[in-house]
Amino acid sequence: MNVVVLNEVRKGFYLDSVALMRLSREVAGSPGVIEAALMMGTPSNAAIMRNAGLLEEGSAIKGNDLVIAVKAESEAAAREALDNAIKSLDKPKTQGEAQAAWRPHSIAAAVKARPEINLALISVPGEFAAAEARKALNRGLHVLMFSDNVSLEDELSLKQQARAAGLLMMGPDCGTAVIGGAPLAFANKLTRGRIGIVGASGTGTQEISCLISEAGAGISHAIGVGGRDLKKDIGGITTLMAIDAFDADPETDHVVLISKPPHPDVAKSVLERIGRSRKSYTVCFIGASEVQLPPNARFSPTLKGAAELALGHHQIGADFDANAVASRLPRSGRGGIEGLFAGGTLCAEAQVILAAAGRKVASNAAIPGVLKLGVEPSGGRDRLIDLGDDEYTRGRPHPMIDPSVRDEALRAALKNRDLSVILLDLVLGYGAHADPAEHLAKIAADRGPDAPVLVASVVGTEQDPQGRSAQIRKLEQAGFIVAPSNAQACELAVAIVQNAGR
Amino acid sequence: MNAAPSTLQNKTSVISLGASDLDRGVESSGAPLVRLQWQPVGDGSPEVAWSLAQLVGDTTDADCLGSRIDRANAEVLERILTAQPVWVDIAAHASEVWPDMGRTLLHAGPPIAWNDMCGPMKGAVLGAILYENWATSPREAEQLAASGGIRFAPCHEFGAVGPMTGIISPSMPLFVVENKTKGNRAYAPMMESGGAKTLRFGAFAPEVIEGLKLIETVLAPCLKAAVTGIDGGLPLKPLMSQSLHMGDDVHNRNTAATLLLYRAVTESLLKSSISRDLVHETLRTIGADDMFFLSLSMAACKATMDAAHGVPFSSIVTAMARNGVNVGIRVSGLDGQWFVGPADIPVGLFLPGFSEADANPDIGDSAITETAGLGAFAMAAAPAMVQFVGGTPQDALRYSREMAHVTIGRNPGFTLPMLDFIGAPVGIDVRKVVDESMRPVINTATAHKEPGMGIIGAGVVQAPMKCFVDAVGALATTGAR
């Protein structure tokens, strides 16, 4: 057998002998290596190495020198083992369990401590968020930026930087994403499957992913892009990258794109990109009228409709008949609807449905064609309020985290003699309140005998920490009527007021 | 007959062992509950379990055997903690200490006959015979040993301790350590330099004999001059204490202690009348061997533990020693008896070219350091040591914490920085070893199983449960009489 001995001497490099023995064992385990030793060059150590045939004759070493000696079956194996030994000598060490009690103060330190990290989830106050995101991008991390209040310029420059580095910049104001089953920020526990989601809207993504998951199909990934990604200024940078990512993902067959109606230029480039994709698409521009689509895409103006298209025309909540439910309710002669939404996209979907049903609607987060609340008098209109909007959340948590944000409005609505129906949504999942149904039930318990009908839908899955059916049961016990989806809750509200009007 | 009305008035707080299904009622009631991960004690025999139960102390029954043992143990612990081992002298020859030694060779571990000795021990015996000129060739030496011409006795029975094979022959110089508290003395041979080829690892080649002669003629006189130059001798406890704060366990790592010893003798040596050449040679020898202090560490521990030996009823281990075949322990309250069990092969790292197949079972008196609460018991002081068993620094802390479960006290003189300066656990109670089924851990070097091959690695080993089980049995029998 061909035996090669290689020596390397590091002058004046002292290491504890025990550490060296451990390294010796590691190196000796390399392929093709017969024997290896890392030792300080004391005379007795030199003797040991000579006896083991590890030391070249005539090598002059001193006690302070570190000798790395490798005996191997080939020059290449010896060289490689030697290089590895030197590398492991010089490599920074990460510490094991002792680190548990210690927390890094910066992204840089976190990445140093755990080099496997590949994504930063950033939810610091908006004014600092861009700087943190930039640091994360600098370190080669994808970013999910939950924070909002980031300037458009910052958003654009971050997304440009990300694109240049081949990194995904989700957000700012990205409420949810699910990457490979990892719930990022507000997200539901979903069945895994072959449908992907690209969402410019957090609660929209949640509603669609939950409807799909509860219908028995599953989600591969849900990529959030942030509320402004499809604005003209940003140009859909992240959306386009997300489409690329899904094209490359063998786990995904079909993709749902959810957004408010984008700027026409951006819509054009996004749809054009979709047209080049090998996957089929469902496009949901909430409230938009039918748009010009490539052949591999279908369109829906509502979340439920989008979910149904993605499921292959499977009808969601088929056994829920809004008119039948409404007809069983006692009639009241009033007729107004008030919607109190935690999810902004759910509020938008409600506007679409109510408007389509011929209702006169006003909202603080009005979609095109809907009256903006507070701008003109809204008397006689249904009011659909997005309680996650800035005016309600300034200095307080989002209603998904703290449902009490909605309390005041709900109490007032319950006493409002002009209303027939109060429409509510309940968002479950990670990040959300631990038991929102219990909270709502408590508030509703004080209502008078002739209070408006409470109609709700629950965005969530059975696997969610709160448990979808448990939450529904709690609501039903408290006298709410719970529809299978937000869209159906809206339809029911319409049916009730129409019934009342007859 | 007394009833126990207190039972019913107290809030009930339960310890549960055995079937965990039975805990559910207690859990549901909200009563405090501690579940034990019970397993049969010691070697798993019910008889031992019952014997052991007889030895448990009882604060309300001062006359029961267990309470007597507890009192005796408190006395033993006091003796251990108050010991003041001081290096006072070098005996130029062992025969000065024991004038009627004759052709006696002292060895490590419990008693053993020539035929039963392991390879390294036999090699060391041959070496010692050659060194003493009782024979002129290894062959002749072997005949002499085999013919019964040599008396063998454990070092421990002579107040001495020897590392690895631990051979002490009449001409060898010895460290003399005195426990100033009790006035007893302990002895240990000097560490040979010369790398792998040493008598303590069973080598007997001519250069080994030369090395021993050098110790006798150079090192011993120099160190004698050095120690006599230090007024009152060199107190070892502060030095060892300090070295624990410098990463030593004073068993397998003596780097800092040796350095501190070097510093302590340098001045004294230079002031002495010894020639500069010899001084230079001595300083070079000590300076080149990071383990040089081990002999003094062992002698200090021996002086400490001997003072604690012989307290009737005590269940504290006063010696753990291995002869390469068996591990033997001595128990304070069971004077004159060894309790032995088969020695294990240390688990650890090997020098290049060697493997576990070459290893001799555990050998040497150096486990006296663990007996005195150092070595593996103070592993938290020496995180580098756990590398031997592939552990992390956290494991070092775990060793020191776990050993506290088999000891009765902590030594405030030997504190562990990484455990916030808590004292190292000390005073191995054979009852606790058996009750916890937790064997004392020992840091050790590994010898080649063939004589003369020397050190091939280092690691940790555990003393066999049988020693402790037998000691428990003996305590129960003695106590019952």
Add this chain to the structure above:
Amino acid sequence: MTDQDRPQYQQLLARKVEVVNVGLEGFVKDLRDCDIGVVHVDWKPSAGGDPQMAALLAKLGV
């Protein structure tokens, strides 16, 4: 095109996500519950909360 040649973001979906969490600590537990590796940063505003300094730093490339 092999997997290695693709831009990183196209590989993201095929990799196990490992997260550094900066901000709301509540997200950490959710991720851990899903067996996702996560390190939480004990975050304080960069540069002691001085946005100008923070911006400067970002430009100097932290």
Add this chain to the structure above:
Amino acid sequence: MAIQSSIKANLYKDSVSLMRISQVTVARTGVQRVTLLMGTRSNKEFLQQAGLMGPALEGAKPGDIMIVVADDAGEKRAAAEQEIHSLIVGEEPKGGSAEAAADAPPRSISRGVAIADHADLAMISVPGPYAAAEALKALRRGLNVLLFSDNVPIEQEQAIKRVAARKGLLVMGPDCGTAIINGVPLGFANVVRRGAIGLVGASGTGLQEVMCQIHRHGQGISQAIGTGSHDVSSEVGGITMLQGLDLLAADAQTKVVAIVSKPPAGDVQKRVIERAGAIGKPVVICFLGGEPAASAGNVHRTSSLEETARQAVALAGERQPGGDEQSIEALATRVCASLAPSQRYLRGLYSGGTFCSEAQTIWRAAGLRVRSNAPLAEADRLADVEASQGHTAIDLGSDEFTVGRPHPMIDHGVRIERLLKEADDSTVACIVLDVVLGYGSHPNPAEMLAPAIRRAKAAARGQGRELPVICFVCGTDTDPQAYETQKAMLADAGAELVGSSTGAARAAQAIASRMAADDNATARRVMQGGER
């Protein structure tokens, strides 16, 4: 400022350690000033200059620690000095810290005691040969013991009970299946409300049945003390039973005491009855299977579990609960109507040993000869435990059935096999099953038994017979298994539900008597040529 000084001799500490100890002491005790220095000459000079040198420190050697505490308040100085000494020795890592959590879980009683919150009772269910040793260790550390384990050597049992008696501690067991101490259910135990009745029992299931019935009568249990089955033997002398009586006598919450046991050995029985007579509270004694005895003074004698529970509840002043004799008669009549003449024998398949004894007692009292693997009289021992013979009551919890497998209260497999086997026997008139709920028992016994009952009944029906299965559920509505649901599931399967073990045995006996009577009538009719 007063100065107090002392020496900790012969202990070296480096200056950093000493500074830390001083600092911690000041922080913890609020003492004004602490100075710790090794006794070197220069340190002594320093103390001299600082005016801190006390006479106690003159003799300090360089290897000694000089301790100087300064404060106006003497108690603060003392507290500080104590703190210093404990800090010098070092403090154990705090329990609950990450450090301690990293430690191996406790394996020994002594470590258990160290980490527990004032433990006062050890519940031991390790294998019998080891159990007494653990019990002794627990007793030595001042714990009462519930010894669930059986197969404990008798001399070890005697030894631990002697130690316990001397220390005023209680050893419940060996072979003690259940107890309730201060509301804490131990071993196999039902969830019952707390109340005025204290129980002492040598039998586990007997105690469970009595406490469940008391609960169902609306009363509750103050304490239930198990003694283990050997306690009332002459070797052990009823140590625990007598202790238990004393305990309940002294327990303020206990108004009435009830004892449930197999008949103790002669001298033990005498002592127990004597002691019971002297405790100044009403005592109900049920020595199951013993000779009937008359009540005297405060001691009321009963002969069934049901009667024991009723009597105790009555004495507790609650009310006089009624029996269910009438419904039992009705049941027997109804059941017998569908039986074939060949069906004459009773088969009790019990998981609870006491139920087996009680059934034998009741059946024997009605003049039936009952064979058993746990017979009241040796002459009635079953030759082959696997083969029933005439009227048979089997304790499936006894050793021959449980070696190497779980107790039938946990695993119903053996019982179900036996049930199906009995269903094949055309001479069987009815089968009695006990269903024990509570902690420790199977989480859903009815789910196991109901299908088996259906199969057994169907098998018999396939052979042209009806097979009545009488069940009673030993449990309460507060048990984890849900009493009513369990009953409903069994009733669904066609079982005849009876409210108590005693009732079940009586019902079976009534069936046997009727069938025997029918038999006679048939015989007569045949002789008279009236039939066919």
Add this chain to the structure above:
Amino acid sequence: MKLIEDANQQALGRILEGEPRLIDIVPARQLIPGLRERMILHAGPPISWDRMCGPMRGAVAGAIVFEGWAQDLPTATKLAASGEIEFHPNHHFGAVGPMTGMTTMSMPLFVVENARFSNRAYCAINEGLGKVMRFGGNDASVLKRLAWLRDVFGPTLGKAIRAAGGVDLKSIVARGLSMGDELHQRNLACSSVFLREIAPWMARTSTDNAVLAECLAFIGQNDQFFLNIAMAMGKAITDPANGIRGSTIVTTMCRNGTDFGIRVSGLGEQWFTAPVEMPEGLYFAGYSEKDANPDMGDSAIVETIGLGGFAMAAAPAVAGFVGAGAPSEAGNFTRSMGEITVAQNPEWTIAAMDFAGVPTGIDIRLVVDSGVVPVINTGIAHREPGIGQVGAGVVKAPLACFQQAIVAIAKDLGVS
């Protein structure tokens, strides 16, 4: 920025590649050409007499008397206040000094040579404990010891060092780290290893047994003896790393009892200063915070190369000084310092951290970004001159220095 990253790698490389050897002991005037009569080098960034703290003034007065520029201390003080004495930082002359850091022409200095870059750095000999000039001591006993160091000890040890052919320092530090030293507050092991290396050579080169014993005893009884050598080593290692355009690596941290000053590689000789903080720590019996002087000395050069507070994990005993944390938490100091440094030094490892290298190369960007500032292990001087050390503890570098440096480097690189 790539420019910065590249510059930092270069600076780091220079730090890690240093080959410091102790080669001699030589009087200051022979080493530092510019060091003249009536000129005193001091610790920290530049400072004038009127802003000097008590101990610094005390030391200055002592140094003046020691050099014979005045007969007594009052005269010396007057002389110093008159502007007749020139003051400069040690750092401007390749030197460093602990605490007050007095360097004057006749003092013997350790000479450490960085063989890799052929530069040299200097530091005075550690005076031992008790009343010493570095803590502002200036009485006769202090001056007498300085004279002995100048006349006896320096020449004796210098001879031995030369005979030994110099002493390699990096391996001594590595050993020290494995024996509980962090090289700032604790130098016991390194001092002992140094003694072991040099004692045989002293025995060989000294002919006078009494002098020899005296010198050995001086080293043997001074657990901090090695600190001054380590400081000169730190200076020798960091100097070649200075002046690399764009580099944000800190090359100097020092204090003069009034100001804390840093210098950054990319900004050359420019000082960034801020008021120095009070150390937190433990006090010797009889003293408290009230007696403490703000932090002082060039010794923070050891933190600059990853030792001292940065290597706290190696010395849990020292962590005890901090008061706040338990010794078992020593590792957290080192981990935190890992956040503001760009690398670990593979040659200097810590067993208790599973042999991780000490955090090396302080990056001002990381400091400002994380708000984590360097921690420095330090001795605490009495605020009055001449009393000496009253405790030991840790002090934090003021964030303001680093912020100023960020602004300056941004400006230098044309970033705004």
